[in-house]
Amino acid sequence: MKTTISSDALTRVCNILTEARKPTAPRVELTRFELALLADGVATNSDIGDYLITSEFRAYSSIEYFFEELFAPLEIAQQFIFRRPVDPLDEVHGTQGLSAVDATAFLIGLQGLGLQVDPSRLVEKLSDALKDRHSLTGNELEIVLYGNYVNRRRVVLKARPTESGGAKRETTHEDEAGFRFAMQWEGDSVVKLEVLGSLYEVPKPQEHVKCDYCGHEYLTNNTAEARIHQDVHTRRQEMFDPEPEQRFASHLATDVGGERVDHKSPLWMHGAVLERAFEFKREFRYDFVQWPGSSVTRAGEEWVGWLFAADAKGTIAGACAFMNRDAAAAVPDWSLQWVWLAPKFRRSGFLDARWAEFLKLYGDFDIEHPLSEAMQAFVRKHGTEKQKAALPAAVHE
Structure with a gap:
């Protein structure tokens, strides 16, 4: 102060x-x-x-x-x-x-x-x-x-400028309760007072840092920012190093829809897709989240999401979402809006294993641009001629 x-x-x-x-x-x-x-x-x-x-x-x-x-x-x-x-x-x-x-x-x-x-x-x-x-x-x-x-x-009081012109000096004092005072004088007038409480401790130095794991930037030695960082870190850890989920394992075992998430799927599946949509937005710096569903609201019939199972135990490796851009048309016009996989599961064949099924279900669908370098490389290898033709010219050559 x-x-x-x-x-x-x-x-x-x-x-x-x-x-x-x-x-x-x-x-x-x-x-x-x-x-x-x-x-x-x-x-x-x-x-x-x-x-x-x-x-x-x-x-x-x-x-x-x-x-x-x-x-x-x-x-x-x-x-x-x-x-x-x-x-x-x-x-x-x-x-x-x-x-x-x-x-x-x-x-x-x-x-x-x-x-x-x-x-x-x-x-x-x-x-x-x-x-x-x-x-x-x-x-x-x-x-x-x-x-x-x-x-x-620590309290600091400063006096308004004076015209005393007196000699400048500093004095200190500690009282019986342990309060410490530092006073700056000009002549007979005090122009600055610093008060340190009896239990005052010099604050630990602070600096802006970035967590190598979750990417969150925060100020060290700050309880509020440490708490925020812990929350972000925990959420990212759940995405980056997912644990098996029993409800997903049970859902896969019954084979009712499997990995597919549509307007009839349980709310928790819509929420799981949304969490990965947020990660896609954050990582690739998109302006908005491309999935309208959540743990309290299902996405509409024009949307279909997929949760990629890493194993039979219900570990979610990632997700993607398709949107029918013209729900009123006789023939659906599907577009793959995004794909996000946890870093540890990338280049492990999850998307490759499902690509043929996606083409069967959604036809020669478009892929929402811009594409990451990794996705461009995937399309060059596995995409249809139409999908390859939509790649940037410099990459397509």
């Missing part, structure tokens, strides 16, 4: 931080301020100031006089608070303050600066109301993640 504040307010903050911490007894019960904040859902700036002087005593409780200048650098937005009118026509007057969530986030920010405040009781109460929420504001996220980051953050 790098934020800007006035040099006067920043100097006042440092005067507090460099004074010895005042011993305080741990509290279990909610304070009067906390009870009112939770009951009303809001607190006025005056309420917040009264609370702070009962918690941060250093520098003669001077925090009361400038805490509002810390709202902006801590990214806290004020709003007007009104008393509910007795009559809708009553004139109402608002005063500035914060919602319960924003006030708690503000206290979390002050604690991160090394000030003597304790938002933990408010965090506990508010977290209960947020536990089932999937979408959160920034300040709600501060509350939810409080336990993960308390005393572990």
Whole structure:
């Protein structure tokens, strides 16, 4: 975090931080301020100031006089608070303050600066109301993640440019709680403050890398990206090194449709074709997926897919899909849209073994272009004269 504040307010903050911490007894019960904040859902700036002087005593409780200048650098937005009118026509007057969530986030920010405040009781109460929420504001996220980051953050506050022209120097300080402070001065004014929490650790270096196996690019030492990479890696592993599938083995054993996937096939087969269609799109950088079926929706009658069995145990080596480009015509106009085989099964004769059957079922079908070099080589060897004639001229010669 790098934020800007006035040099006067920043100097006042440092005067507090460099004074010895005042011993305080741990509290279990909610304070009067906390009870009112939770009951009303809001607190006025005056309420917040009264609370702070009962918690941060250093520098003669001077925090009361400038805490509002810390709202902006801590990214806290004020709003007007009104008393509910007795009559809708009553004139109402608002005063500035914060919602319960924003006030708690503000206290979390002050604690991160090394000030003597304790938002933990408010965090506990508010977290209960947020536990089932999937979408959160920034300040709600501060509350939810409080336990993960308390005393572990690095905070930097910078003062706006001054014209003091004073001598520049740097000072450091470590308080009784283990917070470390580095201050840059210009004359008698602090122009930069760096705060390291008592549990702060220097982040591990990060770099962009690409997984040699699954091809996913991600940032190292990042929990979210590591989780995404693991998900991608696992899905690719299921495609690249497939395990036997009992339901496919059972389907093959009954010989009801075998490897064919049409509008009558089980939904899981449509989903299996879709997964390979995604791999084809990714590998050959197509703009869209060429298979409308999924594990919840069957492809229409104009589509037919095939799952290539690697063995009788139901291992799926790959898939392909045909589309009838003119379903209304008396004679179907079939086109092979794509073929994808797991790398370990390529050049193993899977497509060759089925080509004659495809020609019997779909006639002298077209093959959707562009074709990979491997597919062009296959067509030159096994394709019909019509299919060969459709190859790029340079390759056909």
